[in-house]
Amino acid sequence: MANLRWIRNLAIFLILSNFLVFALLLDLSALHGYAQLAERVRIYETMRANILEKESNNQLGGRVLLNAKERVVNELIMLEKQHELELGLKNISHFQVAQHFFRSFEKIGNTTLFQNLKTMPKGGVLHAHDMALCSSEYxxxxxxxxxxxxxxxxxxxxxxxxxxxxxxxxxxxxxxxxxxxxxxxxxxxxxxxxxxxxxxxxxxxxxxxxxxxxxWKRFRSIFRLVVGLLTYAPVWSDYIYKALEEFYADGVQYLEIRSVLPILYDLSGGNYTLLNTTRVMRDADLRFRASYPDWIGSRLIYAPTRKVSDARFVEYLGNALLLKSHFPDYFAGFDLVGWEDEGRPLHDYARELLALQDEIHFYFHAGETNWYGTNTDENLLDAVLLGTKRIGHGLALLKHPEVLQLARLRNVAIEINPISNQVLQYIGDLRTHPASVLFAVNYPVVIASDDPSFWKATPLTHDFYMAFMVIASRKADLGLLKQLASNSITYGAFSGNEREAAFEKWHKRWNQWIDNINTKL
Amino acid sequence: MANLRWIRNLAIFLILSNFLVFALLLDLSALHGYAQLAERVRIYETMRANILEKESNNQLGGRVLLNAKERVVNELIMLEKQHELELGLKNISHFQVAQHFFRSFEKIGNTTLFQNLKTMPKGGVLHAHDMALCSSEYxxxxxxxxxxxxxxxxxxxxxxxxxxxxxxxxxxxxxxxxxxxxxxxxxxxxxxxxxxxxxxxxxxxxxxxxxxxxxWKRFRSIFRLVVGLLTYAPVWSDYIYKALEEFYADGVQYLEIRSVLPILYDLSGGNYTLLNTTRVMRDADLRFRASYPDWIGSRLIYAPTRKVSDARFVEYLGNALLLKSHFPDYFAGFDLVGWEDEGRPLHDYARELLALQDEIHFYFHAGETNWYGTNTDENLLDAVLLGTKRIGHGLALLKHPEVLQLARLRNVAIEINPISNQVLQYIGDLRTHPASVLFAVNYPVVIASDDPSFWKATPLTHDFYMAFMVIASRKADLGLLKQLASNSITYGAFSGNEREAAFEKWHKRWNQWIDNINTKL
Structure with a gap:
């Protein structure tokens, strides 16, 4: 009995010191017979509070400290979030965010929370495809x-x-x-x-x-339709500029465009190459930077289709080197696109990619699939071993605990595209998005929009809204939003100096936004 | 350079010894500049193979050793599994398992794999509700x-x-x-x-x-309809016996029935209590044991509705104690049922439950929800802190990393009910079931069927089929199936001796099944 008291006291000390795991190893249940009910309740409530606090601190944005002005904005935003969620908790049929985006996007756009997220400086979009950037109206x-x-x-x-x-x-x-x-x-x-x-x-x-x-068939039919419209040389230039305008207007200051680099054409049979395509994009960005001083910039990830012959693949790599030498500041890296389940796995190209991994940064799509134990989800492993800087989608990552661990060690961020995943039928109700689990452990993630044009989404706000409302915990607040924005700079394709400058531009806008809301109240 | 060679050699040694994490801490990417391409490829392929092997070993059933006869059955079953999956990989519209169960259940029932799983001794069903056990035909x-x-x-x-x-x-x-x-x-x-x-x-x-x-409304309307049919005293007895027959015929040897313990009635206004309800169930089990010597048995988890007043709840606990004293061998423990999002959280009853936790075993439903950061998913924490032996559903568990860790330390098994989760709309495509992640880390899980009658499923085989085909990796084999069956005995509500006896009965049937298939080939 004396011995047990000793163990009990040690256990309680460990609990109160938050060393829960050790306390549990002492097997608290063995104490139950000896502790009085009141003490048992106290231990239970203490552990409960400690665990919830620990989970809250460890989640994405859980350690972001908000200043007084930010706390004011936080209160406002959390009121709006809780209000929407309460409606859903009472009656799920009234909860638009659990429904398919096609049914909910207009209602979401009308919420006050959405309007506040729209003006919020959200940092950069690190995952978006060239042909699907602009609004359908444009x-x-x-x-x-x-x-x-x-x-x-x-x-x-x-x-x-x-x-x-x-x-x-x-x-x-x-x-x-x-x-x-x-x-x-x-x-x-x-x-x-x-x-x-x-x-x-x-x-x-x-x-x-x-x-x-x-x-995916429909997806490709849209690509087929727009390609002739957009790759007309005069249009391409206007289109890219317009994309920057639309993203900027949506609270975005930086954009990495994944492009297949389609060959442009004109009415007089002009002779173009992918260098022209890139130059037009880069020039649009330079003009945009000149007009909008707080624009951080845009960059290119060259991302041709993954379903090709070996010979064609080697050409791609040649292109990548060419692009890097011609546009060292604009070219960010290399990726492969297309329906991953149908295309060739990264492993097929491992030798070629390893040969280039010191020259070219990789930003691979990987694990955009619901399959498990196939080439597609194993692309995750290849992407990480090949030294990818980030992973596009990574839906299957949780099914690969070893890869998850390596990816975290190597600080490989995941680009989450909530609405895309739903529209392309990988996920039904967005409350079941696996990114919730990544949020819970503060795995480095960024939110992006993939192909917003194809589902009439705003360039980033709708995806941010989804992430905030249902992928994150009900309790996650402005800290999470700030962390997401900040992650997009941390994991953007910047060199050291550039990153600092980018942070400065974003911070400035962020503080303005906080001030504006404070002033209006 | 000499220094780097030293580091490289250490790294390669670590890789080959499977200490990947340490090798990675040396940051292999720093070596890339120095290693020749051939060596780089070798390192890559070695790491790749090692990681895949490690993941394969660490998954559910990954360390089950199959004997020669089992390997024969394994080959047969894997051929069937791969065949079905190949069809799906080629054309997802032909893949019934990714579709809703209502559309696929007949097709699934016609597959050879299903027939083999049906005769397979699958151990016990640890999660099934009294009113939804038997076939609609019955x-x-x-x-x-x-x-x-x-x-x-x-x-x-x-x-x-x-x-x-x-x-x-x-x-x-x-x-x-x-x-x-x-x-x-x-x-x-x-x-x-x-x-x-x-x-x-x-x-x-x-x-x-x-x-x-x-x-859930529809769900309750079925309950309302069947309750008057089944609680007629003569029917209740026949019905429970029939349930045991149907489960037994489906390769199940043990059953834990969650029951609200409805009060029975007869034509002459007989006076019944929940002790009568229980006695009828217990007697059915005793008769069944007498007729089927390899039946392990069935047990009761008293599981009244969670949406009640404090006063009523205290009555429940009194009932539980009463049941334990009257039926010490048949009564397994206590749970609460009903739509979790709508019912009261466990935390409300913490004091009362803590007072009883040495007397009564808990088998709580918890985290059967898509919400995150609410009372419902936090039920998981309360269930574990209250000392639950297992968790029913636990869909939200991955969103609570600290709870997951504690649950694993305390060896709390999760009862997975794949088809139930789909029909009750928590999950769309079963390939996205979060249990895949639990499988990947060999978290202790069992497969159960919840309410098979309501969706015309077999007592267990359909759920096993889903788990094997799409929740598990494409590569998971008979080892996983055997582990699942074995888990159902390991985590059943047995005392030490009983568990051994149960294992014996299951092993005997298992070996017969393996022999039978070997003989037929």
Whole structure:
């Protein structure tokens, strides 16, 4: 009995000192018979409070200290968050964030919280694809330019298959018929054409896609449609600039664009290469920097398709080296894109990639899959061993505990794209997104938007909203949002000096935002 | 340079000795500049193979050694598994296991793999609810007994709201009208009545339930319908016995039934208590043990509803003590049931539960939710601190890393119910079930079926099939299945001697099963 008292006291000391694990090793349950109920309740409540506090501190943003002004903003934002969540807890059918984005995005856009997140300086977007950056409204406006032809399917659905600028009718196609879009707009009701175009430029409606298969087919059909519109040289320049404008207006100060670097064309058969494509992008960024001094900048991740022959792959690597030598400040690194389950695994290219890993930074997509024990989820292991700086998606990472551990040791950030994962059918209810677990252990993550244009999302705010409302704990607050923004600078493709300057620009905007809200109250 | 060679050699030694983490701390990337490509590739391939092997060994069943005969069965089963998965990898629309169970269950039942899993001795089911144990066909046959009344809704849908055995018309109801079921079968087409009854005894069809809210409403409407059918004293006895038969026929040798212990009734107004309800169950088990010597047994977890007043809750605990003293061998422990998001949290009852934790074993449902940072997911913490022996569902466990760590230290097994989680809308595609992560780290889990009757599942085989095909890695084999079966004995509510005896009975059947398949080949 005396012995047990000694063990009990030690256990209680350990509990109160927060060494819970050691206390547990003493097996508290053995004490239960001896402790009085009141003491038992006290131990229980102490452990409970300590564990909740520890979890709260250890989560993403859990150790961010907010100053007085930030605490004011925090209170405001948490009131809004709790209000929305209370509605959902009472009646899940009223909780838009648990529904599919296509059904919820308008309602979300109308919330006060969304409006506050929109103006919040959210840092950078580190994962977004060239062809899916701008709003559909802007894309539609581009289709009003001169000399644009449209290829209408010969099938009954008469869907729009391709777009192309040309003085003469473009080359004959098997499955569709070319006509000038301006003429089509005269023959059919112009509104009807626009409506159909808008529909075909996005993944809506939801009902068309029972699974990843069909969803990826649709995904590619949008790419096929926009490529001719966007790679027209004059459009490409305007489009990239407009993308920067739209991201900037959404509270973004930095953007890494993954691009396949499509070859541009013009009306006079101009001769272009991927260096031209890049130069146009880089020049748009330089002009933008000149006009918006608090813009940090944009960079290119060259990301051709993963489903290619070995020979073509080696060409890609040559391209990457070429890009690096021509645009040392604009070129950030290399990645591969396309439906990962269908493309070739990174392991196939290991030798070639290892040969280049000192020259080129990798930012690989990996583990964007629901499969487990396949090439696709094992891409995660290859990405980390090949020295990737970040991982795109990484949905399968938790299924690979050893890879998770290595990735953390190597400080490999994960680029989370919540809405993309839902639209491409990897996840249903976003409350089940595996990133919740990464948030819980403060794994380095950033929030990005992947292809916002295709699902009518804002450049970043909708994804931030999802992350804040349902991927994070109900209790996670402004600290988490600040950490997410700050992570996007920490894990951006910066050199040391650049990163400092980037932090400065973001901090300045952040403080302005905090001040603004404080002033308005 | 000499120094670097030394570091490199140390790193390579560490890699080859599988101390990967240490090797990584030396930061292999620093070596890249110095190692030749061939050596770099060798290091990469070695690390890759080692990590995959380590993950494979550390997963659920990864260290199970199969004997020669088991390896034969393993090969057979893996061929079948790989065949099904290949179809899915090629075309996800052909992959039934990624679809909703209501769409896939018949196809799954026709696979050879399913047939093999059906005869496999799978140990025990540690999580199943009294009202949802038997096949709908059996329930339908019960409705042909004499003196059964049915209450048909007065609304246009005319749904069946209640069933009750009675000599005279049961007491008047507001919303429905009583008639003898036999007479209803004469007035309406008997087939039509049966079809409608069958439909109302299950959760089908899928389309009715957009979210957890509606799905739980439907869930409760089935409970309301079956309770009058099953709690008729003569039926209760037959029903429980039949449940044991059906589970036994599905390769199950042990069953822990969670019961609200409904009060029974008979035609003559007999006076029953929850002791009678329990005695009938216990007696059914004793008869069954007598007829089936390799039946390990069944046990009761008293599990009343969690949405009650404090006073009622204290009564529950009194009941639990009463049951323990009357049925020390049959009573296993205490739990609370009902929609967790809506019911009261465990924390509310902490004091009362702590007072009893030396007397009564707890087997709490906890974290059956998609919410994060609420009472419901925090139930996980309370369950563990209250000393629960196992956790039912625990879907939110990964979001609570500290609780996960404590639960593992305390060896708290998780009862996974894959199909239930899908039907009750917590998870869409079962490939995203969080149990994959528990499997990956060999966290102690068991597979159970929750309420198989409500979704026309077999007592355990369908859930095992899901676990094997998509929750586990593509590469997980018979070792995982054997481990799952063995876990169900390890974590069953046995005393030391009983557990040994249980293992013996299961082993015997297991070896017979292995022999049978070997003989047939």
């Amino acid at each position: 894309l539609l406006s581009l289709t009003y330019r001169e000399h644009l032809w449209i290829c209408v399917a010969k099938s009954e659905t008469q869907e729009y298959k391709m777009l192309r600028f040309s003085l003469l009718q473009p080359q004959h196609e098997e499955s569709c018929e070319w006509s000038l879009l301006s003429e089509l707009r005269q023959s059919v009701l112009s509104d009807a054409v626009d409506k159909k175009l808008l529909a075909q430029l996005t993944m809506y409606p939801l009902e068309h896609f029972p699974n990843e298969d069909t969803v | 329930l339908l046959s019960l409705t042909y007994r004499e003196h059964l009344w049915i209450c048909v809704a007065k609304s246009e849908t005319q749904e069946y709201k209640m069933l009750r055995f009675s000599l005279l018309q049961p007491q008047h109801e507001e919303s429905c009208e009583w008639s003898l079921l036999s007479e209803l079968r004469q007035s309406v087409l008997s087939d039509a009545v049966d079809k409608k009854l069958l439909a109302q005894l299950t959760m089908y069809p899928l389309e009715h339930f957009p979210n957890e809210d509606t799905v």
